[in-house]
Amino acid sequence: MTDDLAVRVSGLTKTYRIHEKEPGLLGSLRSFTHRKFRDVNAVQDISFSLRPGEMVGFLGPNGAGKTTTLKMLSGLLHPSGGQVLVDGFEPRRRQTAFLKGITLVMGQKQQLVWDLPAYDSFLVNQAIYEIPEAQFQATMREYAEVLDLEPILRKQVRKLSLGERMKCELAAALLHRPRVLFLDEPTIGLDVNMQVAVRDFVRLYNERYQATVMLTSHYMADVTALASRILVIDAGRLVFDGDLNALIERGSPDKTVRLQLSRPATEAQLARYGRVLRLDGLDADLQIPRAHVSARAAALLRELEVADLTVEDPPIEQVIGQLFGHGRTEVVHGP
Numbered sequence: 155m156t157d158d159l160a161v162r163v164s165g166l167t168k169t170y171r172i173h174e175k176e177p178g179l180l181g182s183l184r185s186f187t188h189r190k191f192r193d194v195n196a197v198q199d200i201s202f203s204l205r206p207g208e209m210v211g212f213l214g215p216n217g218a219g220k221t222t223t224l225k226m227l228s229g230l231l232h233p234s235g236g237q238v239l240v241d242g243f244e245p246r247r248r249q250t251a252f253l254k255g256i257t258l259v260m261g262q263k264q265q266l267v268w269d270l271p272a273y274d275s276f277l278v279n280q281a282i283y284e285i286p287e288a289q290f291q292a293t294m295r296e297y298a299e300v301l302d303l304e305p306i307l308r309k310q311v312r313k314l315s316l317g318e319r320m321k322c323e324l325a326a327a328l329l330h331r332p333r334v335l336f337l338d339e340p341t342i343g344l345d346v347n348m349q350v351a352v353r354d355f356v357r358l359y360n361e362r363y364q365a366t367v368m369l370t371s372h373y374m375a376d377v378t379a380l381a382s383r384i385l386v387i388d389a390g391r392l393v394f395d396g397d398l399n400a401l402i403e404r405g406s407p408d409k410t411v412r413l414q415l416s417r418p419a420t421e422a423q424l425a426r427y428g429r430v431l432r433l434d435g436l437d438a439d440l441q442i443p444r445a446h447v448s449a450r451a452a453a454l455l456r457e458l459e460v461a462d463l464t465v466e467d468p469p470i471e472q473v474i475g476q477l478f479g480h481g482r483t484e485v486v487h488g489p
């Protein structure tokens with residue numbers, strides 16, 4: 155089957171059926187005769203598509219359905235409804251050609267063998283994915299250089315730091331040079347330097363191999379650095395699909411203007427331009443509606459003695475929080 159899209163998802167749904175047991179011994183006994191079930195609608199009727207080479211941030215609060223979606227896209231879970239094509243294949247069939255074209259990296263799970271050096275796990279993956287020796291050597295050289303793996307390749311995985319291990323996990327997961335990457339919290343728990351190393355590697359891989367990347371992360375810096383398009387899922391439903399900037403505009407009608415004054419001003423003076431969020435000596439932050447920012451900034455520069463003025467969007471975490479707060483159920487498409 156051929157498809158010019160890397161990922162095509164239509165009406166994707168996953169319902170988990172969970173067994174509910176009443177508490178206590180009596181509850182346990184009763185559950186033998188009267189089994190009670192409850193359905194959890196983890197993913198509800200979501201549709202979207204990704205073009206080859208696109209990098210997309212997949213955001214949502216805890217329990218929103220991100221991991222469930224990524225597992226269905228990788229063929230680890232069967233959907234309860236809807237259609238999925240990844241790289242032209244139906245993931246649930248887990249055909250060899252499909253598996254050779256994708257990868258799923260889960261920051262909280264590891265595939266490397268704990269008691270062996272990472273290099274041995276790379277050899278196992280070479281055999282599983284039938285990677286020709288020359289390509290294996292070339293890829294190893296490339297990844298070792300970019301991720302600085304040389305000093306850690308021969309150490310037992312259990313002796314590596316979390317960041318070192320994550321770098322090896324990524325290299326192992328990308329050894330077969332997949333075209334589609336599903337990355338579920340690849341930087342979780344890493345220190346800032348390691349987060350940047352992982353981020354840079356993903357960006358380089360995307361550029362070099364035109365790979366499609368779908369990424370979840372609780373670190374907004376990952377998302378803003380890698381993805382310009384964002385999908386937001388909340389309670390199993392897709393509530394936003396569009397440009398990161400459009401999301402910021404929609405989620406927050408205001409901008410923050412940061413001022414450094416060269417002569418003090420009173421709160422009342424500043425309040426003529428916008429809501430005063432902070433006034434600390436010569437430093438002040440004003441909240442100004444987006445549509446008025448240029449005119450008010452010009453007036454501030456004209457009418458007060460300003461040493462420096464910057465205009466900032468609110469933090470993306472705040473924007474997303476506001477979007478969820480609205481409790482939207484239909485997909486909002488950015489431009």
Ligand SMILES: Nc1ncnc2c1ncn2[C@@H]1O[C@H](COP(=O)(O)OP(=O)(O)OP(=O)(O)O)[C@@H](O)[C@H]1O
Binds near residue numbers: 170172194196222
């Ligand atoms: N195996 C399972 N059986 C029953 N319910 C499950 C199972 N896995 C997940 N769920 C439920 O499905 C919903 C979605 O979970 P999922 O792990 O996909 O969310 P998530 O967005 O990845 O969350 P997080 O950011 O916390 O990892 C949650 O309500 C969760 O409790």
